[in-house]
Amino acid sequence: MTGRLVIGEDSVPRLPRHCKMRFDKARDRWVILAPERVLMPDDIAVEVLQRCKGGNVATIIDDLAAAFDAPRETIARDVLAMLQDLADKGVVEA
């Protein structure tokens, strides 16, 4: 299948125009709002998506590895898998 966006460490991920992430006070959690859908990202996804501010995935991984004092290799695997999943759902573009 052509057209599948593949996320690598060089990718610069961002939420597309039709998706918005915001904190929902009523439910006390972060939500992603998309057409006809509300996604409830887990804590790790929130940490990653909050760091999608124009830097590439490698920068995000470095930042998370430092913030959580965790091995870069583990963080990299999790972050790439999560962003790929969100890209396949159309919630992340790069």
Place this chain on the structure above:
Amino acid sequence: MTAPEPPLALLAELTHRCPLQCPYCSNPLELVQRSGELTTDDWRRVIDQAADMGVLQIHFSGGEPTARPDLPDLVRHAADAGLYSNLITSGVLLNRDRLATLDAAGLDHVQLSIQDSETETAERIGGYKGGHRRKLEVAGLVRAAGLPLTVNAVVHRQNLDRLEAMIDLAVALDAARLEVAHVQYYGWALKNRAAFMPTLEQIERATETVDAARARLAGVLVIDYVVPDYYARRPKACMGGWGRRFLNVSPAGKVLPCHAAESLPELDFDSVLDRPLDEIWRQSAAFERFRGTAWMPEPCRSCDQREVDWGGCRCQALALTGDAGNTDPACALSPLHGQVFELARTESASAPPAFVYRRYGNA
């Protein structure tokens, strides 16, 4: 009973006025007149109350919501309140300037309806000359403004054989999503059921067409599609369950669990003019009537799907069984399921009657 979760979305039916006259319109037969519509300030208050109670998305709908000149004000008010806004429109009243104003006001998404892929049938169904061409132009303007687009195609026996062409049209219009929505039979559509009921063979072909298109268009177009009730084996969780996910405010301010709920004569619906939205959601008799599972008769009550389909559609139960509290006959476990299937078979095999167009005073 524990307090219900807050709703995710508000369907704001700003008006019943509409330049189109689609005979399958989901509005009630008794349409609200302009003089009976909520004011701009009323809607601002509703939007604030909705955001406060945990509503995350607002769908501006109708009738034709762009018939209200205050739409940009309401879109901006919703954006300021943190709501994700979607405009559900026929498009025919929009132009470049109006779209730019809505975009600047913070509109997040546009859902544009089409009646067919072919101009002649599209305009016969919509009852609006020049409408189809106008819609195609407006789709281009939506995308040129950078707004994300969903195309909504209502399908039935008179256009279902062109589903492939409608899918191609959605791609050509650069939509990211396509909703293939079978006509649902209540209100005006119930009056016109025999004109719209597809054959089982059409449904089977449509399902194959959608499956093939989904595979071919992965990553290009997301297609939402569900098999229509009369030919289904299990009912749909109408609105995600009565009073669970959505609320609907009618042009006059009535708060409804779904847009067709006013067809249930046994229920009295509270108005935003009389009570706060949150209180209506949590406590009103109409929302409590079919919320959860305690109201269910057998076979629903002991069914392991009762918290999956939530008993299906109450309006359909009323229309087909005469009692809104019965099992939705879309379910194969309903004693009336066989009759409904046969009714669909019979109606779809007969020549389609003339349309009863949706307009004031035509019910």
